[in-house]
Amino acid sequence: MNFLVISDAPILYKKGIYEGYAPYIKEMNIWLDSVNQVTFVCPTSYKKALLTAPFNRQDINVKSLRRLEFNSFFVALISILILPYQAIVLWSAMRKADHIHLRAPGNLCLLACVVQVLFPNKKKTAKYAGNWDPLSKQPLAYRLQQRILSSTTLTKNIQVLVYGEWENSTSNITPFFTASYYLEEIDSFKKRSFNKPLRAIFAGTMGSNKRPFETVQLIHKLRKAGLDIVLEMFGDGPQMEDIKWYRKENGLLDYVILRGNQPANAVKEAYKRSDLVILLSKSEGWPKVIAEGMFWGAIPIVTQVSCVPWMLDNGSRGILVKDPDKIKTTQLIKQLEDSASLPKMSNAATQWSRQYTMDTFTAQIKELL
16 A cells, blocks of 8 residues: 655655654654555655654655745745645655545645545545534634534545534544554552642643643642642743743642653653642643643542533533633632542543553554545
8 A cells, every 4th residue: 555644744755764753753663563655745844843754664755845834925926836746745645646645734735635635436534623613713715624624515535533522523534533552551440539739730732822830820829728738830832931930939749840851751650649630721733741640549629611612511521611710729629629429530531541542543544444
C-alpha cells in the first residue's frame, strides 16, 4: 500500500534522521506499522522550539511544501501565489497513492480537502485533531474543512476521525479517541481516600490557551478560602516566569510545585498520586491530559469545551467549569469536600477512560487501513 499523509505538521531532517513533534510521531508510528510505502507532503522546517522524536522507520518519502500563512500582507501574497503549484503537487501525490490520509485542521489540509474531491474512488481517512463542536466559534478555514469533509457529495470513500460524538453527523464522520497507555500498564485500581492535602496536577504548555496562570490563581483562591490543596505543574512555556513571580509574591512556594518538562513516565507517576487534574483551556480537540488523569483515577476540573462534557458525562465523571473567571470558590470547595461523591466520581472516571487503551487504538487504526 502506498500511504499518503498530508499535514501541516513539519517533518525535520537532522543528522540523517527524520523526526517531528513527539506526540504526532507517536501516533503516526502506529499508522505506519501497517503500510508498505509512505509519503508525507508537509513543511520541512519550523522556526520555533519543538519537542521532537524520530520515526520508528526511516524509509519514508517526504515532499516539502511551504507553510501557507496569512498573518501579514507579504506572507499572504506569497501563499496565494504558490497555491497553484501546491495544488499540482497534492494532485500528483494523490494520484499515485492507494490511501490518502489528511491531518486536519490546517491551511495545507484545507487545500488538500479541495483537491481530494477529484479522487472520489480513492480510499481516504482524515484525522481532525481540533474541536469538532458545530456550535463553537471556529476560524473560517476550519469551518470550511469541516464542511468539505462532512459532505457526502463532495467527499467520497472517507472516514473522518473526530473527537467526541456529535448529533446530526453524516456517514463520513467516525468518533475517534487518542489513547496513551497499554492494557499491560493498568494497575489494580486503588481507591483514593481524598485526605488532605488534596493533590492536583497540571500538565501541558505554559501558554495562554491552557490557562496555567489562572490555574495557579485558582489554587491560591481555594487555599485562601480554607481548602488544603497542593498543585504540581508539568511543562514549560511563556507564562512560566509570571507563575514563578506569582507563587513567590503570594506565599505559594510550598503549594505550587514547578516540575518543568519531564518524561512521560514521570508524569504518569504524578497522575497516580494526584486526586485532581486541572485544565482550564480556552479550546481543545481531545484533551489528552484529562483522559490520562482519569485513567489513573484523578478527578478532572476542566472547562466545558469541545467533547469535554461528553467525556465527563455532563459532570458525573468530573467537574465542569463554564467560565474560569467566574468560578464560585465556595461551591467548588463544597464539591471537593464531599467525601461520599468523590470516590464514586473517581471510579467512574477510571472505568470510562480505560476503555481507550493503546491496544484498542491500534486495532481501530488497522481496521481503517
